[in-house]
Amino acid sequence: MTDNNIFKGKKAAYFTLGCKLNFAETSTFAEMLEKRGVVAAAKGEQADLCLINTCSVTEVADHKCRQQIHKMVRNNPGAFVVVTGCYAQLEPERIAAIEGVDLVLGSNEKADLMQYLSDAWTEKSGADCGEGRGTIISENLHRHHSVKTKEIKSFAPSCSRGNRTRYFLKVQDGCNYYCTYCTIPYARGNSRNPSVESLVAQAREVAERGGKEIVLTGVNIGDFGQTTGETFLELVKALDKVEGIERYRISSIEPNLLTDELIEYCAGSRAFMPHFHIPLQSGSDEVLRLMHRRYDTALFRRKIELVKLLMPDAFIGVDVMVGCRGETPECFEECYEFIKSLDVQQLHVFPYSERPGTAALKIHYVVEDKEKKERSHRLLELSDLKTEAFYKGFIGREMHVLMEKAPKGRAMHGFTDNYVRVEIPAGIAKDEYDNEILKVRLSGFNSDKTALMAELLP
Template sequence: MIDTTVFQDKKAVYYTLGCKLNFSETSTIGKILREAGVRTARKGEKADICVVNTCSVTEMADKKCRQVIHKLVKENPGAFVVVTGCYAQLKPDNVAKIEGVDLVLGAEQKADIMQYLGDLKKNESGEAHTSVLKDIRSFAPSCSRGDRTRYFLKVQDGCDYYCTYCTIPFARGRSRNGTIESLVKQAAQAAAEGGKEIVLTGVNIGDFGKTTGENFFELVKALDEVEGIERYRISSIEPNLLTDEIIEFVSRSKRFMPHFHIPLQSGSDEVLKLMHRKYDTALFASKVKKIKELMPHAFIGVDVIVGTRGETDACFEQAYAFIKSLDVSQLHVFSYSERPGTQALKIDHVVTSEEKHKRSQLLLELSDEKTREFYARFIGQEWPVLLEKPKAGSPMHGFTTNYIRIELQDTEAKDNEVVQVRLGDFNEDGTALQATIVNK
């Protein structure tokens, strides 16, 4: 039995690095602590508990995790510091030695945080207690909003793909998922709480069903029936798992938005083979073509990694030309970072840091061009927008169904409201379209 009196009137801060799945899980941790009597520290307040949910997708991510931990320890002297997430799972001993850290929780333990917090007494030994198991088996449900308007519903975790550059299977375990029935109940609960939009999150969500004998298309169809939820977005889905039946269903659905995020990683078939990806550029192009045939207005985001081992100048030139030819809306560009224990380390031809930066900049510029071109197509049109709570001093903002970011100067508009707007010109920094409400 956990003595929750220890947690009454305690204050906590939460810091999340990495993916949407991490944000969802941090929100769930926050909910668990709130139910035990812990409140979120207000700006300027010293926290009694610090929770850092880490990422380890690159060496830079590891470095940022360490910087965040040092910063929180300094800003909250005496706080009980918990570190979890992928960096904690992969390098628990390194994290345990960081000054000020009291507890290191692995992927299997983060959902049971209350069992490990004890009496919140600081560790005096100089090295944190670690509770990290290498064998990750359980699926911890999570459907949380946190400080955002959108809910994030975790439908799947882990990955069985073992791409040569990636440590995710080691950090997150094998592919596993909740049942369709349980996920539909969580979506219905979000609707009962007033939620209007849910983002489906996971590590490899198209692989949904491995542990329950179900599949992702069945999940999509079931969620589409949940009353009260107006919008679903599929956070990221592998091109080989994005079936035509899913694309066709989204094109007819009132609730699933015309918005896709598809990891490409490289536009070179040679590099895709070295990565052990499960598709080629022809398949990827066919998916983009299918989406645009049925939904010309659809937003398509694409992940790309530059500078992987084996990416010669010729391979990058092929990749750039292929990506440029695609009718996509935005690129998420990552520079390759060598990860210990990955098969990529056996591949010849190492790309220099300078060349990685150069390639990254070229693709970021291409992304800006594509996003601006996509946004410009819709200037003057009317679209429904779900308004989101802005940061202090910032204008109200939101996204159209096809994920165009808008800014609204209307001071009476409320967040979590769907309004019809007319899209105007770009804002000052070109990151959104200015909009005016047509009706409320």
């Protein structure tokens, strides 16, 4: 049983790499520790406890994880260091061997983080040694706990605000798809989820705290229901009825799981916003086949067209991977032209990274790093053009914006229902605007073209 007293007054430092789901989970871990008397270490202040939540989507991510672990150890001498997340699941022994690391928890174990942490902290601190209680006195433990992928069964609930206005509600974890380039199913396990009822209860708690917007997060959220036999559409309909929540956003959903019924419901719903993030990965059918994706470009185009037919002002973000094995120059040009022809507003571009143990390594055609960078650059330029053109269409329009807190003397930012970023000058920004939905008239771009300027309306 966890002894909460051993953490009272301790200071913690957190670092997260990777997806929105990781950030949501870290925020939940921080809340759990705060309830046990832990406070966040101020910038430049040494921490007693360091928690690093890792990503392993690319080789670069792995490298950044190791760098951050070394940095945390170096900047917080003597601190208890715990590492979790996808990289921790895939390489637990390697991470546990790093100097300064005490505890490594895989994807199944992080659901019981507080119990593992309490046990290991007690062991390291000599908690039963009278006056030494709670003081770190021993060498690093280098413990690691993880199970094989097929044995990952636990679900760690998470609903947290993080550093901004929006709350992030974890509705699903894991993935059954096993695309040829991806290690996430190995790191997160098979698809699983809590009940609709429990998620509705969490949304009601957010409303009671004053939250107005919730982002639904997960690994493959359209696959919701593998555990409970429910559907994602049933979840969406139930959440839409929660009083007090004015906005929901779906963080990312596979095109083949973005059903026509779901699109139609969102178009007429009370609180689900005209904003979608849909992973494409490639605009070449040949490359999609090599990736073992479960759709083709014809299906993807039809989904985009249906969204825009029912929600003309919808903002659509798209994930694209460049330079994967098998992506010949001809395939990339096909991909580029396909994306250029789509009415989408932003591209999230990722260069392909070789991942050990993935089926993609059996594909012979390899793209050089220089070529990957050139392809990424072209797609990012195309993304900027699409986003700018979309924003221009709203200049002069009256919209409602959920504002986010800004440092004193700085401009405030927020988003419209369809995810246009908006800026209010520092001279008229007020603290009381934080987490408020304000009516504005949009004007021209700000100085760096990342947002539209706004005039407040009564």
